[in-house]
Amino acid sequence: xxxxxxxxxxxxxxxxxxxxxxxxxxxxxxxxxxxxxxxxxxxxxxxxxxxxxxxxxxxxxxxxxxxxxxxxxxxxxxxxxxxxxxxxxxxxxxxxxxxxxxxxxxxxxxxxxxxxxxxxxxxxxxxxxxxxxxxxxxxxxxxxxxxxxxxxxxxxxxxxxxxxxxxxxxxxxxxxxxxxxxxxxxxxxxxxxxxxxxxxxxxxxxxxxxxxxxxxxxxxxxxxxxxxxxxxxxxxxxxxxxxxxxxxxxxxxxxxxxxxxxxxxxxxxxxxxxxxxxxxxxxxxxxxxxxxxxxxxxxxxxxxxxxxxxxxxxxxxxxxxxxxxxxxxxxxxxxxxxxxxxxxxxxxxxxxxxxxxxxxxxxxxxx
Numbered sequence: 001x002x003x004x005x006x007x008x009x010x011x012x013x014x015x016x017x018x019x020x021x022x023x024x025x026x027x028x029x030x031x032x033x034x035x036x037x038x039x040x041x042x043x044x045x046x047x048x049x050x051x052x053x054x055x056x057x058x059x060x061x062x063x064x065x066x067x068x069x070x071x072x073x074x075x076x077x078x079x080x081x082x083x084x085x086x087x088x089x090x091x092x093x094x095x096x097x098x099x100x101x102x103x104x105x106x107x108x109x110x111x112x113x114x115x116x117x118x119x120x121x122x123x124x125x126x127x128x129x130x131x132x133x134x135x136x137x138x139x140x141x142x143x144x145x146x147x148x149x150x151x152x153x154x155x156x157x158x159x160x161x162x163x164x165x166x167x168x169x170x171x172x173x174x175x176x177x178x179x180x181x182x183x184x185x186x187x188x189x190x191x192x193x194x195x196x197x198x199x200x201x202x203x204x205x206x207x208x209x210x211x212x213x214x215x216x217x218x219x220x221x222x223x224x225x226x227x228x229x230x231x232x233x234x235x236x237x238x239x240x241x242x243x244x245x246x247x248x249x250x251x252x253x254x255x256x257x258x259x260x261x262x263x264x265x266x267x268x269x270x271x272x273x274x275x276x277x278x279x280x281x282x283x284x285x286x287x288x289x290x291x292x293x294x295x296x297x298x299x300x301x302x303x304x305x306x307x308x309x310x311x312x313x314x315x316x317x318x319x320x321x322x323x324x325x326x327x328x329x330x331x332x333x334x335x336x337x338x339x340x341x342x343x344x345x346x347x348x349x350x351x352x353x354x355x356x357x358x359x360x361x362x363x364x365x366x367x
Contacts, residue, residue, distance in 0.1 A: 001255045004317055005129045008055035008224075009065060009239060009245045012047050012122035012232050013072065013083035013360070016091070021353035023089040025098035026081060033075035038068060043119055045098040048072060048083060053075065054129065054224075058318055062240050066363045069236070071363055084356045086335065087157025087171030087231030088121055090349040097153065107207050116180060120161075121171040122232035124154065126243050127224035128161050128250040133190040135254055136218035141185045141263055143246075143252035144271060147215055147229050147280035148287045149305050152298045153242055154230035155282035156335035156356075161173045162349065168282030168336035171231050172275060175213070179205040183271035183290075184214035193218065215275070225250055229275070234335050234359035241325035244318050248309040251316075264291055283334040299330050335359070 001360040017024045025045035029193055040049045050068040055061040072083050097117055099109050109116045130136040156166035167173055180200060197209050206212070209220040215229045225248050233239050271290045278287055278298075286295035306313075306326055313319040332338070338359075339352040 001251060001312070001315075003251060003299060003312070004056070005244050005251055006056050007058075007061060007129070007249055008054040008127045009052045009061065009243060010125040010127070011050050011065070011068070011085060011239070012042060012124070013050070013085055014089040014120075014122055014232075015046050015048060016084050016089055016357065017075065017080050018080050018082050018093070018357070020093070021350040022091040022093040024081070024093060026079065028100075029074045029079055030072070030081060030083075033079075034071060035177055039072065041100045043100055043116065045100050046089075046120070054127070055143070058240055058244050058321055061243060062236060062363075065239060069360065070098070070364055071366070079292060082357045083360055084353065085124070085156075085232040085234045085360045086122065086339075086356050087155070087169055088159055089164070090159040090339065090343075090352045090356075092120055092161050104207065111207075112178070118174060121174055123156070123171065123175070123228065124232045124239060124242070125226040126230070127219060127248045128227075128247045129223065130218075130225045130250060130254060131223050133218060133223070135257055136223070136225050137187050137190045137193045138215040138257040138263070139250055139253045140214070140218060141187065143216055143225075143227075143249055144183060144185075145264055145291045146249055146305060147227075147271075147288045147302050148274045148289055149298070150227060150242055150246065151229045151231075151275065151278040152281075152283045152285075152287060152334070153238060153302065153329060154233045154335075155279070156231040156233055158336040158339055159349065159352065164340070164343075167279050168230050168284070168334060169279040172229070172279035176275070178213050180211060181213040182215060182275070183266075183268050184217060186266045186302050189197075190218070191367060200259045213331055215271075216267065231335075234356050234362075236363040237325050238329055238335075239321060241329055242323040244262070244313065244325070245305060245309060248312040248316065248318065248322075249305075251312050252309060266290075282336055283330070302326060302330060 157171040160170040
């Protein structure tokens, strides 16, 4: 079993006005104040992306994430702005619907219309090293049964366009409308996967391989498997928990693939239903998986995953940290539930925004 697996994170942040608490299309102003190539624009001009380096130790990953957030917060504050790590921003100003300039974003706007206009969402992606591309394709399919747990741990988008959506991850429901989103496979090899991507390009469903939005995919530009189901997550502690669990799961499933163990059965309809349930109820409800359609409390599924991965987490030296982070996440509940509680106190969405601003910055001073 190969434990020499680095892990990296991409985080997306909404930019909100500290006076109105509304989403604003001013990401470009913030990016002008940032240097070093670790930040990027996204399709909507209200979003900034940051990228860590790949790290072998979770403590190093946490330090990198903290430093990236600190620089972003410091760049935004003099402008009266703040970054928010959440699947959606509770207060969305219609004027925030503004597209970043460029051929790629122009293609997205013109081809996808409503889907692009309403792409007011942020996610958090985890990359784990898998050097062999055939192995990466196999691992991407093997981790499918566990994806509802990762989504449930991250849900942070109960509000959609200023209203409670009834979901804990409205981002998931918006995201799954894209023609290349959702569960992938089955693919027997990297060549078969690449042929499917080429067919989607020919069909006009996307511009290139970078627009594959499967729940898990071999990265289009680096030798990794990329987890894409998670909402952007305000607390860095939860980001590290998800990264630690996903790396251990990739190690486990890479070993299973190398040993010739059969793939889990592909049940796309049940996979979509499992994602729907995780988005609807999150950490506070019951989850199902493609292997087990019986609803089980999300907290029990988290505990089961921890025990399944414990030998690998121990071998990596991650077990004490991941166990502690999991206990804390289960004790405090999901970001979505905390946002609803903040709103319930005075009936003001601004209070939910203030909570997200504070939690996004809560890592400062704790590298």
